Each structure stands twice: as structure tokens, then as C-alpha cells.
Amino acid sequence: MISLNRSSFLNNTRISGSGSYSISRVQRKGPVSVRVVALGSNGRAGEGNAAVLAEKNKLKEMREESESPSSSSTLIDDVDSKPTVAGGVQDVYGEDSATEDQFVTPWSVSVASGYSLLRDPHHNKGLAFTIRERDAHFLRGLLPPTVASQDLQVKKMMHNIRQYQVPLQKYMAMMDLQERNQRLFYKLLIDNVEELLPIVYTPTVGEACQKYGSIFMRPQGLFISLKEKGKILEVLRNWPEKNIQVIVVTDGERILGLGDLGCQGMGIPVGKLSLYTALGGIRPSACLPITIDVGTNNEKLLNDEFYIGLKQRRATGQEYAELLDEFMMAVKQNYGEKVLIQFEDFANHNAFDLLAKYGTTHLVFNDDIQGTASVVLAGLVAGQKLVGGTLADHRFLFLGAGEAGTGIAELIALEMSKQTKAPLEETRKKIWLVDSKGLIVSSRKESLQQFKKPWAHEHEPIKELVDAVKAIRPTVLIGTSGAGRTFTKEVVEAMASINEKPIILALSNPTSQSECTAEEAYTWSQGRAIFASGSPFPPVEYDGKVFVPGQANNAYIFPGLGLGLIMSGAIRVHDDMLLAASEALAAQVSQENFDRGLIYPPFTNIRKISAHIAANVAAKAYELGLATRLPQPKDLVKYAESCMYSPAYRNYR
Numbered sequence: 001m002i003s004l005n006r007s008s009f010l011n012n013t014r015i016s017g018s019g020s021y022s023i024s025r026v027q028r029k030g031p032v033s034v035r036v037v038a039l040g041s042n043g044r045a046g047e048g049n050a051a052v053l054a055e056k057n058k059l060k061e062m063r064e065e066s067e068s069p070s071s072s073s074t075l076i077d078d079v080d081s082k083p084t085v086a087g088g089v090q091d092v093y094g095e096d097s098a099t100e101d102q103f104v105t106p107w108s109v110s111v112a113s114g115y116s117l118l119r120d121p122h123h124n125k126g127l128a129f130t131i132r133e134r135d136a137h138f139l140r141g142l143l144p145p146t147v148a149s150q151d152l153q154v155k156k157m158m159h160n161i162r163q164y165q166v167p168l169q170k171y172m173a174m175m176d177l178q179e180r181n182q183r184l185f186y187k188l189l190i191d192n193v194e195e196l197l198p199i200v201y202t203p204t205v206g207e208a209c210q211k212y213g214s215i216f217m218r219p220q221g222l223f224i225s226l227k228e229k230g231k232i233l234e235v236l237r238n239w240p241e242k243n244i245q246v247i248v249v250t251d252g253e254r255i256l257g258l259g260d261l262g263c264q265g266m267g268i269p270v271g272k273l274s275l276y277t278a279l280g281g282i283r284p285s286a287c288l289p290i291t292i293d294v295g296t297n298n299e300k301l302l303n304d305e306f307y308i309g310l311k312q313r314r315a316t317g318q319e320y321a322e323l324l325d326e327f328m329m330a331v332k333q334n335y336g337e338k339v340l341i342q343f344e345d346f347a348n349h350n351a352f353d354l355l356a357k358y359g360t361t362h363l364v365f366n367d368d369i370q371g372t373a374s375v376v377l378a379g380l381v382a383g384q385k386l387v388g389g390t391l392a393d394h395r396f397l398f399l400g401a402g403e404a405g406t407g408i409a410e411l412i413a414l415e416m417s418k419q420t421k422a423p424l425e426e427t428r429k430k431i432w433l434v435d436s437k438g439l440i441v442s443s444r445k446e447s448l449q450q451f452k453k454p455w456a457h458e459h460e461p462i463k464e465l466v467d468a469v470k471a472i473r474p475t476v477l478i479g480t481s482g483a484g485r486t487f488t489k490e491v492v493e494a495m496a497s498i499n500e501k502p503i504i505l506a507l508s509n510p511t512s513q514s515e516c517t518a519e520e521a522y523t524w525s526q527g528r529a530i531f532a533s534g535s536p537f538p539p540v541e542y543d544g545k546v547f548v549p550g551q552a553n554n555a556y557i558f559p560g561l562g563l564g565l566i567m568s569g570a571i572r573v574h575d576d577m578l579l580a581a582s583e584a585l586a587a588q589v590s591q592e593n594f595d596r597g598l599i600y601p602p603f604t605n606i607r608k609i610s611a612h613i614a615a616n617v618a619a620k621a622y623e624l625g626l627a628t629r630l631p632q633p634k635d636l637v638k639y640a641e642s643c644m645y646s647p648a649y650r651n652y653r
Ligand SMILES: O=C([O-])CC(=O)C(=O)O
Pocket: 202, 255, 256, 257, 345, 367, 368, 508, 509, 534, 553, 554
């Protein structure tokens, strides 16, 4: 297969592989205006773009005009589904298999220079183009005379972003930067992660999704709606990047704790994937955000003239399952066995089924079930240093028995079972869950959804959370209900009266849905609570002491987990990898952090943390025989670090 990439064009000489190409200068001057034209056989497989498809459509029209029955069955737009002539492996555009009387596409790729180089977010450096680069790439006069360093650009952008008072304006400024200058965007995010995480991620991304219809400018990912049924493979091929390693996909039905936002949920995969790059070092071009649109049951959106999705109620049952199945098959067909698919913000009634269905055939994980579980377990393991004892010495009570609640509960039970050698059925008994109908107890078992059944223990029914706290006497209280303000003063006071150091985790996102605020947790427990939340809270001063709340968010886990899976070439996710990720995260909490009451390390060092998580996950993948990248690197942490994308500018010749 011919391998051409942008650097090959810039290099102008390093075109590898065999095949028939003519390289011609479209513009007579300058080294970069090279045009590479494929003439037919041995074409580059799988490297199409929108122009190619436009060509294909033209060909289709020509075919319809000529109405030649002998050629119509083997024209190239039929090749994907009905290969009729022998061709090369992945002969996506039928260039190998075409016979002489058939049409092939003489596709061409030109190298960005001049004005279009400034408009290309992958290569644009703005004022950082050197004078030499400006000369060589036809930029003279297109930029003011100053040459700025990337650091100065970061300083200026941060200054600009700090001028905005409204978080959504900051979000839009960041999205704008991502569209304009990708490397600067990531440099900004990596260097200012604590400050910018709440902008590109929770809580601001939640508001952005709610208003996505109005602020939507350019597509940042793929939209696959019911209208694309039967054509999903084609849709995937419309995406300009071909070497995809991570997909984050949502169907928008349960966006954070905000409910059904339909197609506007796109902000979530986009945000998650920018963290894959900034926090985990996955190349931006290898990341693909996808939103599956099967309609929405959100009346407000259905009646909103600016709503960008399908204006119909959600498809369910077979119609839903078929679309998802086509999607999952197309992804594997197009990107192979080792593409990681992260399910994000699906509703409970689909999330568990999808994970179970595709967990054995694809490299998938559900961030809300498994990522959140892994981050919470890490905090609890680290928290033992503050409160003493082992996991098995604790009693856990959850408010919320959905993806996060049952996912965390199961991983805690699994870890406890590994530590104590007690069977899982036994360790589960230390964990209690409350849902909207009250404490989950055995008398409710018949009417419970499948994923809640393991948690139906013997107890009399209890309706209210505060009564459940008093009856169960938990040492750890975890909120995952998506409903804000549910850890009331009474609830927190009850926890504080039972425990010297109650662990209280208010995990629902965004901030508006948090079960309580950091200030409430510290105040109502007289400064004794060990508190962490899903969305960030600023430090709190109580009784002359400053308390820094932790952020128990899956953002600590998925970037490193993903990197570990990708760098080892893993083909399946195993629960032990989640435990490995937890363990690595917990090990990154320093004595200094503990001294400040923290059970999570600060995000400032997240790339180092992600490298450790990735190394632990990869080691587990090798141990389980699920890794395909061989031989195993000796030092996995170093290897992980060496794999990470750097946002530093490249020098252009
Ligand atoms: O996105 C976040 O901040 C965490 C998460 O997965 C969720 O709340 O669904």
C-alpha cells in the first residue's frame, strides 16, 4: 500500500511504496505546491476524502446517463458492497479491481500553502510562522511582521480567555481556537489544565450541549442518524482522518445529569476526546467523536426551531438495536479490531445491554459504568490512608442505582473479593443502594431492572435516604443519582454523627446536579468530611482552615486507560484492567496530597499520572494475553510517555 502523508508531501521526495503517481507542480514556484495524482492501479487504499466522494457521485451520474447494463454492476461505487473483480486488500475505491473499461477516480491531494495554510487548523501556527517559513510557504504579507513564540501565544490566549466573565464564552473561545490552531489549543489545555478543564469539560460542556443548536459552528465529529441507516460505512469514510484509534460515541439520551439532549449531546464526545489528547496524549487525528441520533424525547428540543437533530421521538427496540449494530459492525470493518469505542452518556436501559453485547466482540468500555467505577475505587483505596482500615472495613451507601452507582458498587465488591478472598456475593453485601423508590431490598427484587438485582439485600423497606443512612450506618456515602441537592443537611449531619471522618462523594454532573456543594459537606460535618465531587468546586474556608475538595471524575481514568489499551494493541477490555487503572491512580496520591486531605492527586500532573495508568493497564493486557503489540516494551511507563502527542509546533521546511 502506498503510504503518503502530509510530511511526505512537504518532504517532496519521501514517497514510499510502489504505484503509479505523477507528481506535478500546480503552481510553478515554491517547494510546497506539489500535486500528487493517482493514475489508477495500485492506488492508495483507504485514503479518500470528500473530494473523492464528490467524484464518486459524478461517476454515479455518468453511469445513470449512460445506462450501460454491462458496466453498471462493477462501477466503483458498487465495489464496497459487491466486489466483482479481484482487487487489493482494502481496495476502498476500486482502483485495483477496476478493468480498463471502467471509470476510476483520479483523486488528487494538494499541500496547503499560503492563505489555505493559515486556514488549516492542523498546520496553522499563526504569528509563530518564522520569516523563513513565511517565505517558503507563500505567507509573506498574509501576517503582520511580528513573529511570536508559542509560549507568547499561550500567554496572550489565556489573557484573552480570562477577560470573559461567562464560562460559555470561554468555551466558545476555546472551540474557536481548536478550529483555528489545533496545536495551540492543546498547548493551552495541557499547560493550564486546572483552569481550563472546567471550561472544555464539566460543568461548562453541559451548558454548551444544552445550547449546542445555537452555538454550533462547524461539525467537530460525525452525526449518524436514523437517516443514515444502511449507509454507516459510507458515513465513516466521509470523515477526513483514516487512522482512528479512539471513538467516543453517545446517543445523547443521558447527557451528564442533564437528561436527554438528543443530537446536541455531541459536545460530550468532543470534550472527552480533547481530554484523550490533552490528558492521555492520543493524537488528535486518531480521535473521532460520534453522535448517534435516533430522535429525542425532550419536548423542549422537539419544539425548538434551532434544534439540530431529528425532530422525532426516540427510536427504541429493534429499530434502535439495528442502527447500533450496523454502527458497531461498520466501525470494526473500517478501523479494525483495535479501535477503542467508548460508550458515553447512554441511558441505563441501553448502556448495560450495549456493553454486555459488544464487550466480547469489540474493544469497548462504558465510561459511566466502568471509568467512573475505576476513579472512585482509586479514591477509596487512597482514602484508606486517611481513615485507616481496608475496603472490607467499610460500609457503602449509594444514592442512585444506575450506570455509575451499580458500576462503582460492582468494582468495589470485586476489589474487596480479591483482597479478602471472600466470594463476590459476600462482598456485595457490604454495599447498599438507594434508588428513586428507596433502599433496594430483596422484597423489591421481582420488579427491579436486571442490573439492580445483585444489590437487593435482606432488609425492611426504607423510603428516605436519611433513614437509610441511619439504618445502614455507612462509612462512605456516594451520590450518583444525577439529582442535585439530595445530600441535605440532615443527611450529611447523620453521616458526621456516625463517622469521625465520613467519606462523602457527590458525583453527579454538572455542578447544578451535584448532591451537595463542597462548602455544605465541610460545614455540615464541621470540617470532618473527606469530600470529592464529579464537577470541580473551589477550595472552602471553614473555621480558619482551607479545605481543597477533590474531583472524582472519570477524566482521571479514561485517557490513561485508553492510552494503555492502544499502546499494547489490546483487543478487549477486562475488569482487571479497570482495577489496574485504579491502583495506578491511587499510587499517584502523594503524602503532600494526603496532608491536605486529598484522595486524588491534582490534575496538574495528569500526563504523568496517565502514563502510569497506561503502563499498568498495558501490563495487565500483556499478562492476560490480550495485547497484540509485541514484543512487550521493557519500561512501560517510559514507553507510554514516548507515545504521547506533543502540541509543540513543528518546523516546516
Ligand atoms: O462527563 C463527566 O464529567 C463525567 C461523566 O462521564 C458523566 O457525568 O456522565
